[in-house]
Structures are given as structure tokens and as C-alpha cells.
Amino acid sequence: MIPIIGAGLAGLSAARNLRGDYVILEKDARVGGLCKSVDIDGFIFDYAPHILFTRDDHIRALFEDQLEGNLLKHTREAFIYLQGAFARYPFEVNLHNLPEDVIRECIDGVTNRKPIEATNFEEWIYSTFGDGIAKHYMIPYNRKIWKYDLSKMNIDWISGRVPSPSVEEMKEGAARSIRRDFGPNAEFMYPMHGGIGALANQLSKGLNISTGSKVVEIKPSGDDVIVKYTKDGENREISAEKVLSSIPLPDMVDMLHDPPEEVVKAAGALVYNSLVCVNIGVRTPEIIDKHWLYFPEDELIFNRISFPMNFSEHTTPGDASSILVEVTHREDSVNLESIRDRVLEDLIKTGILEEEDEIMVCDTSAFKYAYVIYDLDHKKNVGIIHDYLESVNVVPIGRFGEWEYFNMDKALLSGRNAASRISGIS
Numbered sequence: 001m002i003p004i005i006g007a008g009l010a011g012l013s014a015a016r017n018l019r020g021d022y023v024i025l026e027k028d029a030r031v032g033g034l035c036k037s038v039d040i041d042g043f044i045f046d047y048a049p050h051i052l053f054t055r056d057d058h059i060r061a062l063f064e065d066q067l068e069g070n071l072l073k074h075t076r077e078a079f080i081y082l083q084g085a086f087a088r089y090p091f092e093v094n095l096h097n098l099p100e101d102v103i104r105e106c107i108d109g110v111t112n113r114k115p116i117e118a119t120n121f122e123e124w125i126y127s128t129f130g131d132g133i134a135k136h137y138m139i140p141y142n143r144k145i146w147k148y149d150l151s152k153m154n155i156d157w158i159s160g161r162v163p164s165p166s167v168e169e170m171k172e173g174a175a176r177s178i179r180r181d182f183g184p185n186a187e188f189m190y191p192m193h194g195g196i197g198a199l200a201n202q203l204s205k206g207l208n209i210s211t212g213s214k215v216v217e218i219k220p221s222g223d224d225v226i227v228k229y230t231k232d233g234e235n236r237e238i239s240a241e242k243v244l245s246s247i248p249l250p251d252m253v254d255m256l257h258d259p260p261e262e263v264v265k266a267a268g269a270l271v272y273n274s275l276v277c278v279n280i281g282v283r284t285p286e287i288i289d290k291h292w293l294y295f296p297e298d299e300l301i302f303n304r305i306s307f308p309m310n311f312s313e314h315t316t317p318g319d320a321s322s323i324l325v326e327v328t329h330r331e332d333s334v335n336l337e338s339i340r341d342r343v344l345e346d347l348i349k350t351g352i353l354e355e356e357d358e359i360m361v362c363d364t365s366a367f368k369y370a371y372v373i374y375d376l377d378h379k380k381n382v383g384i385i386h387d388y389l390e391s392v393n394v395v396p397i398g399r400f401g402e403w404e405y406f407n408m409d410k411a412l413l414s415g416r417n418a419a420s421r422i423s424g425i426s
């Protein structure tokens, strides 16, 4: 019996591809991990906002197959809110709606940029986009989402994530709307019913899953590994030749019985940020026609806001509107009420909400692990932990097991690939 820890997408995908006996141990009462959705008085909110997109044909086919008859296709309507105006995303090819002086600064910056061999994220931003785009958008937005010194982040993760258009395209986008669809999510899909959680619910059908099972210790024992967990107030354990785990690496190392000093040190040096989401239901219909917005300015607390009602009309009761607000942070604990109050204030400042709008639902949720931060030692520290885990037959999977900036497709592939390796399928 192979234990798979976590019924997020990586764990579900591993189970679907493993030959032989397995059980998924999931601490939560529900499957899906980060890809769950909640129904609050008829408003469907994803735990954190999710859309479906991928460049992998196998995963696209999986999405289409699992969500057959329940899949909507969209063309992205995403914008950056700056100085009271909206610039279409990606900012750097859609400058034309911005104030004249901002456009000039951005174009001068791009024209006079000094292309260098960047050694960190901050240098990469300046050398790719020039001073103006860096100053108005790339630097403030990235500082706001990562909450980390950009000169201490590497550039291993950028390829395919941050659109890098040509200088000519940037200049063209300053003159007029070119409506080029840059980036991997220019077209995306979303479930018609049930929010993003519909995918995990579907994938979990027929799998052997033990929910409410919290793993508390991993103990290597000879050629085996013992997984200790609690369920229904009882202590239980499974001894296995291998265990697959999507537990975040820092928590995994905490659970290891007697790990080497250097592994503990490497785990303590891993960097990540956390997230608070504020889910708001509003009586007023159609408060906006966009999918999501980015907010680089410091005066506003949120970094991104999505509008689930525009992903699927079935996410609101009747003609209401819904807003999913994201605020990243790197604190050990935050005051959810004060974040919620500040979010409501700032929504009014931007005009997204009006004073007189009736709030039907306002709920907060908090996630300790949101984004892995690629600090300059990311590769070294992850390598030390992974090498040790491999030596004790623990196979890390998923976004926080592999400790990579994985989207849903990569999380699914991570589980599938690990299961295939263990099952001897290449």
C-alpha cells in the first residue's frame, strides 16, 4: 500500500496513474487542496482565484474530458489599474490608455534601456523593459505581490510566465490598441458550474481517499518508511516502501524523524509568501465587465482582484456581482478583520464599489503557503532537501513538494510523473 499525502491536484493525479494499492491521506474534509471552491449563500468562490489554461495537450484533453459539458471558454479581459486608468494586460504592450507623461517615460525607457546579462529579477526587469515600465508597473507590482527584495530573486522561473514582447511591439502598443494576446492565459477555460473545485471533485471519483487524515510524522525505518497520521482522534500508521507527498517542504522536514542538520537548515531557508483572500458578494449586478485586475500602486492594499461572476454567471445567486480580492503578505499572522475593512475602503477608492452598494457576503480566507519565492539559494536548498527525501523513499510531488511555481497543469503532471516512475512506466 503506497500512501499519497494530499488530495490536491498532484495527489489525485498520482493516484489515478499509480499501479497497485494506494491510499490518499488528506487532512482536510474535502479534496482539491488549493483548487477547492466554496458556496457562501449561493456565491461560489474559489479558495484562491483559478482559471484553466495549459500548453500541454495531454492536460488540455484531461480538462476537457473531466469537465465535459461543464466548461466555458473565455478570451482574457485583464487590466492594470494605474493612476485611475485601466491599461490592458500585459501593461508593456498596452500603454496607450495611460496619461501622456507616463507613456513618454515608458517609451523613452524602452528605447534607452541597457540590455545586460541579468543576474537577478530586478536587473532583468530594468534590462528588459527600461526605466519607465519598471518604475510605473513592473517594480511596484512585483514588490507588492512577492513582498521580497527583487534583487534577491533569481530569474529561473520567468520563462513562459512574464510576457517579454519586443521593443517594436511595446512602441506600437503605446500608439494604439494592438490587442495582441500575449502570455499563456490569453484564452482560458472555467467550469460553468461548481467553480474550479469541480475539476478536483471529478478527478477524485472512484479513488481511495481518506479525508480527515492528518500526517504528523514520517519515520524512515530500514528499507521502509512509516507514515504516522491521525484520523477521528486516533493515531494510525502505515509502513510502506515509498510515500508520495505534496506536503509543503518546510512542514515535511518538521515532520521527519531525526533529519540531518543540513536538511533542517535548508528547509529553514526556503522562502514563500502567504495570502489572504476576501470574498465579496454584492447585490448590484454587473459592477464591471472584466475578468481580473492588477494593482501596482502602494496606496491600495490588494495586488489582484478577480470577478468570478464574469468567469461563470452560475457563481452568483441571481443578478448579483462577486469580487475575489487577493492580498499577499509574509507575516506569521495577520489581522483578517482589518484586512477586510481596508479592502472594502480601497474598493470604494477605486470606484469598483460604491458607498451605497449592498454587501451580501464578505468572507475572508487565509493561506500560509501561496507562492514559492525564487530567492538566490532556491535551487541549492531544494536540492539538499530533495536528495535527502529520495534517500529515505519519500517522493515529493506538487507545487509545494517540488517547491516550484507550478500551475494546475504542472501539479497534475508532477503527480502523474512520480506515479509512472514508481510504477515502472517510463
Ligand SMILES: Cc1cc2nc3c(=O)[nH]c(=O)nc-3n(C[C@H](O)[C@H](O)[C@H](O)COP(=O)(O)OP(=O)(O)OC[C@H]3O[C@@H](n4cnc5c(N)ncnc54)[C@H](O)[C@@H]3O)c2cc1C
Residues within 6 Å of the ligand: 005, 006, 007, 008, 009, 010, 011, 025, 026, 027, 028, 031, 032, 033, 034, 035, 048, 049, 050, 051, 052, 053, 213, 214, 215, 216, 246, 247, 248, 275, 369, 370, 371, 397, 398, 399, 400, 401, 406, 407, 408, 409, 411
Ligand atoms: C493565489 C493562487 C492562484 C492560482 N491560480 C492558478 C490559476 O489560475 N491557474 C492554475 O493553473 N494554477 C493556479 N494556481 C496554482 C494551483 O493552485 C496549484 O498549482 C495546485 O493547486 C497545486 O496542487 P498541489 O496538489 O500541488 O498542492 P495543494 O493544492 O496545496 O495540495 C496539497 C494537499 O495536501 C494536503 N496536506 C498538507 N499537509 C498535509 C498533512 N500533514 N496531512 C495530510 N494532508 C496534508 C493539503 O490539505 C492539500 O489538500 C494558483 C495558486 C495560487 C496560490
